[in-house]
Amino acid sequence: MTAPRPDSELGTGTAAVRPVERTRDADRTRAEILAVATAEFADRGYAGARVNEIADKLSTTKRMIYYYFGGKEQLYVAVLEQAYGRIRALEQQVDVEHLEPVAALRELAGLTFDHHEAHPEFIRLVSIENIHRAEHLAGSPALAGLAAPAVDVLSAILQRGRADGLFRDDVDALDVHQVISAFCVFRTANRHTFRAIFDRDMLDPATRAHQRRLLGDLVVAHLTTR
Amino acid sequence: MTAPRPDSELGTGTAAVRPVERTRDADRTRAEILAVATAEFADRGYAGARVNEIADKLSTTKRMIYYYFGGKEQLYVAVLEQAYGRIRALEQQVDVEHLEPVAALRELAGLTFDHHEAHPEFIRLVSIENIHRAEHLAGSPALAGLAAPAVDVLSAILQRGRADGLFRDDVDALDVHQVISAFCVFRTANRHTFRAIFDRDMLDPATRAHQRRLLGDLVVAHLTTR
DNA sequence: TCTCGTATGTACCAGACGGTGAGTTACGGA
DNA sequence: TCCGTAACTCACCGTCTGGTACATACGAGA
Numbered sequence: 386m387t388a389p390r391p392d393s394e395l396g397t398g399t400a401a402v403r404p405v406e407r408t409r410d411a412d413r414t415r416a417e418i419l420a421v422a423t424a425e426f427a428d429r430g431y432a433g434a435r436v437n438e439i440a441d442k443l444s445t446t447k448r449m450i451y452y453y454f455g456g457k458e459q460l461y462v463a464v465l466e467q468a469y470g471r472i473r474a475l476e477q478q479v480d481v482e483h484l485e486p487v488a489a490l491r492e493l494a495g496l497t498f499d500h501h502e503a504h505p506e507f508i509r510l511v512s513i514e515n516i517h518r519a520e521h522l523a524g525s526p527a528l529a530g531l532a533a534p535a536v537d538v539l540s541a542i543l544q545r546g547r548a549d550g551l552f553r554d555d556v557d558a559l560d561v562h563q564v565i566s567a568f569c570v571f572r573t574a575n576r577h578t579f580r581a582i583f584d585r586d587m588l589d590p591a592t593r594a595h596q597r598r599l600l601g602d603l604v605v606a607h608l609t610t611r
Numbered sequence: 612m613t614a615p616r617p618d619s620e621l622g623t624g625t626a627a628v629r630p631v632e633r634t635r636d637a638d639r640t641r642a643e644i645l646a647v648a649t650a651e652f653a654d655r656g657y658a659g660a661r662v663n664e665i666a667d668k669l670s671t672t673k674r675m676i677y678y679y680f681g682g683k684e685q686l687y688v689a690v691l692e693q694a695y696g697r698i699r700a701l702e703q704q705v706d707v708e709h710l711e712p713v714a715a716l717r718e719l720a721g722l723t724f725d726h727h728e729a730h731p732e733f734i735r736l737v738s739i740e741n742i743h744r745a746e747h748l749a750g751s752p753a754l755a756g757l758a759a760p761a762v763d764v765l766s767a768i769l770q771r772g773r774a775d776g777l778f779r780d781d782v783d784a785l786d787v788h789q790v791i792s793a794f795c796v797f798r799t800a801n802r803h804t805f806r807a808i809f810d811r812d813m814l815d816p817a818t819r820a821h822q823r824r825l826l827g828d829l830v831v832a833h834l835t836t837r
Numbered sequence: 838t839c840t841c842g843t844a845t846g847t848a849c850c851a852g853a854c855g856g857t858g859a860g861t862t863a864c865g866g867a
Numbered sequence: 868t869c870c871g872t873a874a875c876t877c878a879c880c881g882t883c884t885g886g887t888a889c890a891t892a893c894g895a896g897a
Contacts, residue, residue: 409844409893430742433658436885446846448887453844457885511804512738516656519803532809559811560825564794570801571793577745578737579792583758585785599786606836607829635863635874662855672876674857683855838897845892854883861876867869 414445415453422450423464427509431461431517458521466527468510473527476500476534486546490608491601493538494565498597501569502588508573535562543608552608561604568600640671641679648676649690653735657687657743684747692753694736699753701726702760712772716834717827719764720791724823727795728814734799762788769834778834787830794826 421442425434436457440447454460479496481489501508514522522528539558546552571579572587580586587596647668651660662683666673680686705722707715727734740748748754765784772778797805798813806812813822 411844414844430656430658432656435883437883445844447885448846449844451886509742511801512742515801515803516659516735516738516742519807522804522807525807528808536809556825556828559809562809563797563805563811563813564825564829566801566805567793567797568790571789571797574800575737575741575792575796577741578748579789581745581748581751582754583762583785583788585789587789599782599790602782602836603790603829603833606832610828610832610836637874640874661853663853671874673855674876675874677856678874840897841895843893843895845890847890848888850885850887852884855881857880858878859876860878861874863874864872866871 411453414449417443417445418450418453418460419464419467422460423468423506423510426461426464426513427506430513434461436460462521462525465510465514465522466525468507469522469525469527469531472504472507473531473534476531479534479538481538482541486542486549486551487605487609489542490546490561491605493542494601494604495597497535497565498569498600501573502593505573508570511570512574546608553611556608561608564604564607565600568603572596637679640675643669643671644676644679644686645690645693648686649694649732649736652687652690652739653732656739660687662686688747688751691736691740691748692751694733695748695751695753695757698730698733699757699760702757705760705764707764708767712768712775712777713831713835715768716772716787717831719768720827720830721823723761723791724795724826727799728819731799734796737796738800772834779837782834787834790830790833791826794829798822 418439422434422439425439425442428434434457436447436450439460440450443449450460454463479493481492481496484492536558539562543552543556543558543561547554576587585592644665648660648665651665651668654660660683662673662676665686666676669675676683676686680689705719707718707722710718762784765788769778769782769784769787773780802813811818
């Protein structure tokens with residue numbers, strides 16, 4: 386799994402003398418730029434983010450952004466790729482194989498729920514990228530293997546559930562994943578307009594348990610109804 | 612209220628001589644600016660849209676944008692308000708009262724599905740506004756009465772369904788609306804990243820019927836499962 | 838200790854950007 | 868027919884923006 390912290394090991398082979406504080410450190414500088422840029426792009430969108438603003442929040446200078454990334458757009462792409470890479474690493478931890486189908490399904494939905502709630506910044510980046518029609522993400526290596534984990538686990542659960550005669554068979558794993566994603570993403574991505582219109586904060590901790598159960602009930606009922 | 616169509620009647624009392632083509636027409640100019648701005652903001656987001664670009668696509672000049680709206684931000688707010696106003700008008704047409712609860716529920720979900728699919732530009736504006744944390748929409752009069760129709764109709768259906776012993780009673784109308792909205796909005800708003808990752812175009816006409824049925828099954832199963 | 842490439846800082850630029858000052862013309866009422 | 872105002876045109880402005888030329892300091896290897 387990718388270590389989330391900038392100061393992680395960068396195995397150059399020798400795990401020997403690691404200077405605690407170097408005045409010059411390409412990796413640290415790069416990581417710092419990425420971290421600040423991620424926050425800034427997630428906060429204001431691609432067009433709304435300012436290279437100067439990112440630079441001001443850096444311990445280094447704007448020049449370094451261009452030195453390491455080449456330009457605003459390439460920096461944005463790097464931010465996206467890092468974000469997707471981290472998410473993939475996290476998603477692979479799911480282990481619900483040992484549960485019986487209905488419980489496994491509910492558990493998977495719940496974990497996805499938790500996962501999305503824990504990464505609102507990522508959801509914002511995804512929304513922003515959708516505004517741009519995913520043109521920066523198209524053909525990115527960061528997507529490789531991103532689809533597999535979520536859908537594979539789900540496929541296995543559905544297969545077992547169908548074998549036991551518990552689940553309907555005209556809904557495929559991707560359909561179910563779409564429903565779960567829709568619910569989880571919507572809660573975060575559309576939080577503000579939903580709140581403005583319906584006066585409900587979908588992320589209000591007080592209703593979290595209810596929302597989580599709602600999602601579980603939803604997918605379980607859907608699959609167990611003929 | 613401002614007439615939505617540029618060439619509509621402008622009831623000056625006398626319905627008499629209506630100049631078919633005036634060289635100067637405040638309402639037409641305003642409407643044209645709004646239309647072009649709507650397309651531009653929906654396409655590129657608030658920060659990404661350019662006042663000059665909007666002006667170039669106008670038969671009038673940039674100066675008129677400032678004359679009628681005051682500035683970029685006010686223009687954006689006007690675009691949002693008009694868009695929400697139009698959506699409200701459309702939503703009030705739903706009539707499913709005469710159907711039995713399960714059929715009514717499925718019909719309402721289907722109509723919402725159709726409705727969202729028919730207005731991708733609106734969904735984009737909503738996504739954009741969420742990126743900005745709905746700050747432009749906060750306290751806007753355009754929201755007044757927007758929540759009522761959707762939820763009221765749903766409430767009535769649920770109430771009838773519960774009275775008939777068909778529906779569970781621990782899921783409220785807003786929960787159901789949230790689920791329906793999540794599904795419908797997600798399909799459009801996250802179309803591009805979903806496609807990039809899972810290679811499924813959620814708006815592909817070939818799978819439209821399946822998706823529409825999926826949503827109906829989802830909410831019906833959820834409410835009819837104890 | 839020297840050397841050379843990588844990493845960094847400073848100062849600056851050209852063009853795009855949102856916005857405006859000031860004058861001009863069409864229109865509708867008297 | 869004339870006049871006052873709403874609607875409109877044109878040229879312009881100051882600032883911000885992404886991006887860069889150039890000088891320089893560090894530090895690993897010889």
